[in-house]
Amino acid sequence: MQEFSIQDSLNGIIDKLGGWLDSLVLNLPNFILAVLVFIAFIFIAKYVGKLFDRITKNQIKQDSIRMITIKVIKAIVILIGFFIALGLLNLDKVLTSVLAGAGVVGLAIGLALQGTLNNTFSGLILSFLPEIQIGDWVETNGYAGSVTEINLRNIVIKQSDNNYVIIPNSKIVEEPFKNFSSTTRSRVFVNCGVGYESDLEMVRDLTLDVISDLFPQRGNEEVEFLYNEFGDSSINFVVRFWTDATKNRDLLVAQNKAIIAIKKAYDNKDINIPFPIRTINFTNELSLNKAKG
Structure with a gap:
């Protein structure tokens, strides 16, 4: 009875492995195609990054903002390729789970880093605005000086007294500013x-x-x-x-x-520029002096 049970188990394992092998052989073309698509999107992301860098080199003077923006664009292109590859493998359930998990994680990160993300997106907006550039003399949020740096978190202003002021990007976007260099x-x-x-x-x-x-x-x-x-x-x-x-x-x-x-x-021309004058009149005698008299 025991030998029969072991034999049945081995046959079941062999059948299962055979089924997996058949499935692998049947899905091998899709797997190869998915790998090729994913690799192709990696190269596409590389060239898209170079193209974006070439287009925005004159518009975005701050290298840190330009490089981080290029990395974000590359990551988005690669993620698109990853989702397309999963679709070619007919892993719809896995794709749905990944998207759901990404949504939950993204929501949690967005709530936790709300202020930071606000400054980051404001930095991206400022990097494309022609109204404020590095080297401009601006007045904003009660400070005045020359813009020395624009990054994804803040801008740095060098005041006339040689002190630096760091202002969050969101403050610049939300508050009015005066640009003398415009x-x-x-x-x-x-x-x-x-x-x-x-x-x-x-x-x-x-x-x-x-x-x-x-x-x-x-x-x-x-x-x-x-x-x-x-x-x-x-x-x-x-x-x-x-x-x-x-x-x-x-x-x-x-x-x-x-x-x-x-x-x-x-x-x-003997033109007088007067200044305020206060006249004190001492002609009246004090009542005390009158009493003595």
Whole structure:
């Protein structure tokens, strides 16, 4: 009875192995085709990465962002090839399980790294935006400086005091920012005031001549002079003009030159630039002195 049982077990194993062998022989063409497809997608991923690198080399100046983006694209292409290979092997259940598992894992990773992924996608957006590039002088989130680095987590700004500020990419995408380097010409504002005894028309013409000679205007640009306030001790005005400026320091330099030139011109014409004066009257006698008298 025992010998019969062992013999039946051996026959069952042999039949099972035979069935597997037959299945392997029948599916061998599909297996070879699946392997070839997967290898082909590996080469396709390699060439797609090179093509993307060639296309975006001038658009994405930050090498770290470009290289990581290329790796992500390669991984996506290889995964597509992997799923196609599983389909050729008729492993639909395995493919469904892999996709379901990938969805669950992706959801868990997305929830755990929500802030990091937000900064990563913001970094990819910033890398393609022409409005902000490495070397630009920007003002954002209360900081101003030159952009020295853009990566997948943050941008690095070098301020005028030589200190570096690291700002998360999501803050740059969500908050407004001012880019001084996006235009080569900027308008400068200089505020001043003259005494009430001044000839206002003469002050206006003199100021316009001084600024026009110091800062030549182009095209439709012009120097503008406008009185805007009767102050406590002066009649105040603002003069506006255009100059070459790609960072905040250029505006400060232009204001400095304009103020020096205006002061010299006013001194030569005896034009008074008053400052607030407080007058204390000592003519009234104190009540104490009156009592003594």
